[in-house]
Amino acid sequence: MQELSQTAFLVAATLKVLAVFAGVMGVVALLTLLERRIAAFIQDRLGPNRVGPFGILQPVADGLKNFLKEETMPATAAQPYFLLGPLLSLVPALVTFAVIPFASPLPTPWGVVDMIVADVPIGILYILALSSLAVYGVVMGGWASNNKYSFLGGLRASAQMVSYEVALGLSVVVVLIVAGNVTLTEMVWRQQQMGLWFAFPLSLAFILFVISAFAETNRLPFDMPEAESELVGGFHTEYSGMKYAMYPMAEYAHMLTSSALMATLFFGGWDIPFWRGDDAFRHEGIWIQGFDGEGSPVPAVLAWWKTILTFGSFAVKTSFFILLYMWVRWTVPRFRYDQIMQLGWKVLLPTALAYVMVVAVTVLSLDTVGVPYGFVWGAILTMVSALCTAVFLWVVDRGRILSGAAYGLRERYRIQARTLGREAVTPFGVGGSGTTA
Amino acid sequence: MPPKVKVVRRPEPERTSYLRATLKGMALTFRHLVNPNKVTIQYPEERPVLSPRWRGTHRMEVHADGRPKCVACGLCPTVCPANCIRLVGGEDDQGNRYPVVYEIDEFRCIFCGMCQEVCPVEAIHVGVDYENAEYTRDRFVYDLDRLMEQDHPTALLWDPSDPRSE
Ligand code: SF4
Ligand code: SF4
Numbered sequence: 220m221q222e223l224s225q226t227a228f229l230v231a232a233t234l235k236v237l238a239v240f241a242g243v244m245g246v247v248a249l250l251t252l253l254e255r256r257i258a259a260f261i262q263d264r265l266g267p268n269r270v271g272p273f274g275i276l277q278p279v280a281d282g283l284k285n286f287l288k289e290e291t292m293p294a295t296a297a298q299p300y301f302l303l304g305p306l307l308s309l310v311p312a313l314v315t316f317a318v319i320p321f322a323s324p325l326p327t328p329w330g331v332v333d334m335i336v337a338d339v340p341i342g343i344l345y346i347l348a349l350s351s352l353a354v355y356g357v358v359m360g361g362w363a364s365n366n367k368y369s370f371l372g373g374l375r376a377s378a379q380m381v382s383y384e385v386a387l388g389l390s391v392v393v394v395l396i397v398a399g400n401v402t403l404t405e406m407v408w409r410q411q412q413m414g415l416w417f418a419f420p421l422s423l424a425f426i427l428f429v430i431s432a433f434a435e436t437n438r439l440p441f442d443m444p445e446a447e448s449e450l451v452g453g454f455h456t457e458y459s460g461m462k463y464a465m466y467p468m469a470e471y472a473h474m475l476t477s478s479a480l481m482a483t484l485f486f487g488g489w490d491i492p493f494w495r496g497d498d499a500f501r502h503e504g505i506w507i508q509g510f511d512g513e514g515s516p517v518p519a520v521l522a523w524w525k526t527i528l529t530f531g532s533f534a535v536k537t538s539f540f541i542l543l544y545m546w547v548r549w550t551v552p553r554f555r556y557d558q559i560m561q562l563g564w565k566v567l568l569p570t571a572l573a574y575v576m577v578v579a580v581t582v583l584s585l586d587t588v589g590v591p592y593g594f595v596w597g598a599i600l601t602m603v604s605a606l607c608t609a610v611f612l613w614v615v616d617r618g619r620i621l622s623g624a625a626y627g628l629r630e631r632y633r634i635q636a637r638t639l640g641r642e643a644v645t646p647f648g649v650g651g652s653g654t655t656a
Numbered sequence: 657m658p659p660k661v662k663v664v665r666r667p668e669p670e671r672t673s674y675l676r677a678t679l680k681g682m683a684l685t686f687r688h689l690v691n692p693n694k695v696t697i698q699y700p701e702e703r704p705v706l707s708p709r710w711r712g713t714h715r716m717e718v719h720a721d722g723r724p725k726c727v728a729c730g731l732c733p734t735v736c737p738a739n740c741i742r743l744v745g746g747e748d749d750q751g752n753r754y755p756v757v758y759e760i761d762e763f764r765c766i767f768c769g770m771c772q773e774v775c776p777v778e779a780i781h782v783g784v785d786y787e788n789a790e791y792t793r794d795r796f797v798y799d800l801d802r803l804m805e806q807d808h809p810t811a812l813l814w815d816p817s818d819p820r821s822e
Contacts, residue, residue: 261685265696550685551678616675 223330231332236317239336243316243475248278250471254545261549281464288460293364296457300363305458305465308356311349312472318345319479320404322489322530323499324506326521331506334489334526335404342402343391346480347384350435353473354380357437357444360466361454372453375556376437376444382563383434383441386427389571393424393578394484397600407488408500412509413597416492418485420600423574423608425485427567429543432481434563436473439548443556478540479533486536489529496520497529570611577607708812711767712785714760715810716803717778724804725779728753732771732780740764741771758800762788773813781810 223231252267252274259266268274292298322334339345354377361373394417398406410416418425434441445453455466482488491497498508499519508519554562581603590596697704717725728745744757769782785808790796814820 257689259696260689260694263688263691263693263695265694265698546682546685546689550681612675616673 223332227327227329231327231329232336235332235334235336239316239321240313243313243472246475247468247471248282249275250475250541251281251467252277253541254471254548257542257545258549261546285461285464290460290462291457293366293457295365297363297365300359301457302462304356304360304363305462305469306356307359308353308469309465309472311353311356312469312476315346315349315476316472316479318342318403319476319483320407320488321479321533322526323497324501324521325523325526331521333404333501334530338402338404340402342400342404343395343406343484344401346476347388347391350473350476351380351384353469356469357454360458361444364454364457366457368450368452369454369456372444372446372450372456375446376454379434379437379441379443379559379563382560383431383567386563386567386571387431387435389568389575390424390427390431391484392575393421393571396575396578396582397421403483403488404500406484407490408498409592410487411490411495411498411500412592414594415597415601416485416487416490420597420604421485421578422601422604423570423611424578424604425481426608426611427571427574428485429481430562430567432477433544433547434559436477436544437470438474438544440551440554441559442553443559446553448553474541474544475537478537478544481540482533482536488536489533491529491532497525566615574607577603706784706786707815708784708809709815710784710786711769711782711811712808713762713783713788713806714765714771714798714803715781715783715806715808716758716800717781717810718804724755724758724800725777726755726758726775727777727779728755728758729776731774731776735770735774736765737768737770738764738766755800758803760798760803762796762798763793769811769813772811783808783810785809 255277256266256268256274266274267277270276270280292301317336318339320333320335320338324331324333326332357376357380358373361369361371361376364370394406395401397417397420398409400406400409406417413420437444442453445455447453450456455463458466489497495508499506499521501507502516505516506519506521507516509517511517578600581600585596585599590599719725728743730743730745733739733741733743740761740763742757742759742761743755745753746756747753767782771780772778772782780803783806785806788796
């Protein structure tokens with residue numbers, strides 16, 4: 220298993236870039252169709268099924284339509300920024316995929332090609348940096364349109380994305396503590412070595428990450444920037460034709476990337492569960508499968524069919540999260556704006572902070588006691604996290620912190636009754652609740 | 657309290673489980689997602705089954721010799737709430753009244769079916785038909801020839817299997 224030569228590396232890198240770019244764009248196109256089909260199925264309809272078998276060519280028809288449509292340019296819009304907006308939101312969504320490993324390394328006659336576009340040492344930091352750039356696209360588009368609905372959408376986007384970036388970052392910090400490195404290849408490797416996906420030992424971080432990722436991608440129930448029912452079309456009200464199409468494309472690309480990220484960070488990336496044979500990691504210049512009892516490395520057995528199998532595993536996990544995104548979208552209604560801010564700052568941020576502490580202390584004590592990194596190590600962390608998750612869900616569940624409109628209504632009735640000096644008659648019964656009355 | 661008022665007691669906010677409610681919703685949407693009984697009608701291949709009382713575009717009944725049955729009594733333009741029937745009556749040499757001009761603007765029509773109810777000789781009918789797309793707007797003013805050419809079934813004033821509309 221020799222090293223790739225300079226030329227072979229260049230060729231491999233170019234091929235990977237092309238394949239991943241084409242793949243991501245293709246999947247994004249198909250996702251637009253999938254979303255419409257799933258929406259239809261959930262509403263007991265059939266959805267677009269006319270263009271090609273099962274409507275598979277619908278994205279092509281949509282694309283053609285968008286290209287042929289007139290591009291309107293609002294007279295009062297700030298031209299350069301108006302044009303820059305869609306670009307700025309699409310590009311970061313596409314380039315973040317570069318650091319996500321999508322299969323086990325592929326052995327070729329010219330050397331081993333790792334299945335990741337760029338295995339840069341900054342890994343997840345690159346993703347965080349670029350994905351937070353995407354908010355500029357939305358804000359810029361909203362602001363430059365010179366339209367009050369777009370403007371409101373842009374403002375909401377900035378507030379929401381900045382708020383949830385914090386919780387997202389903190390839940391990633393927890394993963395970093397356990398993985399000990401920021402490259403995603405190493406995170407996958409550490410999950411393989413633990414024999415447990417991080418979703419279990421870091422269950423609370425996983426929940427926080429999923430919630431924040433929903434908010435970051437502006438998907439329902441966090442689609443405040445778009446909010447069709449109140450803001451016409453939100454930040455993209457003024458856009459038309461292909462410029463408009465770039466916003467949904469960016470949204471789906473974001474969805475794809477964050478689903479892949481969830482799969483990589485918490486569901487073992489391309490790892491196939493209950494099987495050690497696919498494990499591979501570049502350790503001191505050689506590909507190893509793990510360490511034997513004395514701590515000397517066991518070389519990995521790479522094969523092309525393992526690459527395909529692991530890619531399948533990665534695809535399944537990613538599609539699971541994509542389906543989750545869509546499923547949630549067609550189930551849960553939109554939050555109120557103040558509820559979103561409350562959830563972000565009053566619930567997710569303190570929880571994430573506290574959880575970082577808990578995990579850090581647990582990891583430190585495990586290492587001090589001398590438990591070797593592995594399944595037992597993970598199992599102890601799993602129990603600690605399960606406890607945290609249970610407490611978190613118990614607190615969040617009953618609307619103690621975040622409450623719906625009914626709560627405020629009941630309060631109003633009670634205050635009214637107090638000023639009138641008689642018992643409160645509310646839609647919940649006479650007298651109000653026993654807990655606070 | 658009147659006897660038939662249903663009082664919905666909302667659960668107390670503190671006694672509502674937000675998570676359980678969300679999961680219940682997810683389960684419901686999932687059941688619909690996998691439910692094979694969809695309501696979509698695959699239109700050109702499948703057609704909806706219309707009620708015999710369906711009121712669609714009009715049709716004029718004709719005598720065996722091809723003359724319209726209408727006797728230009730003027731009742732239908734009078735009763736029409738949308739005022740969309742234009743009628744100019746005439747009389748032939750035997751003294752029979754017939755419509756010289758009879759036009760219905762199907763765009764203005766609200767398909768109430770009162771023209772059919774009021775007609776003394778059962779000439780004008782609303783029809784069981786819904787495929788009325790045209791390329792130009794003026795094609796929606798149906799003249800007498802067009803009304804006589806229509807061959808879709810005419811609407812019944814009541815469903816024979818359910819004469820009292822129950
Ligand atoms: S159906 Fe009603 S609205 Fe239409 S032409 Fe007859 S009377 Fe007028
Ligand atoms: S009511 Fe009947 S007979 Fe009288 S004008 Fe109308 S269509 Fe002719």
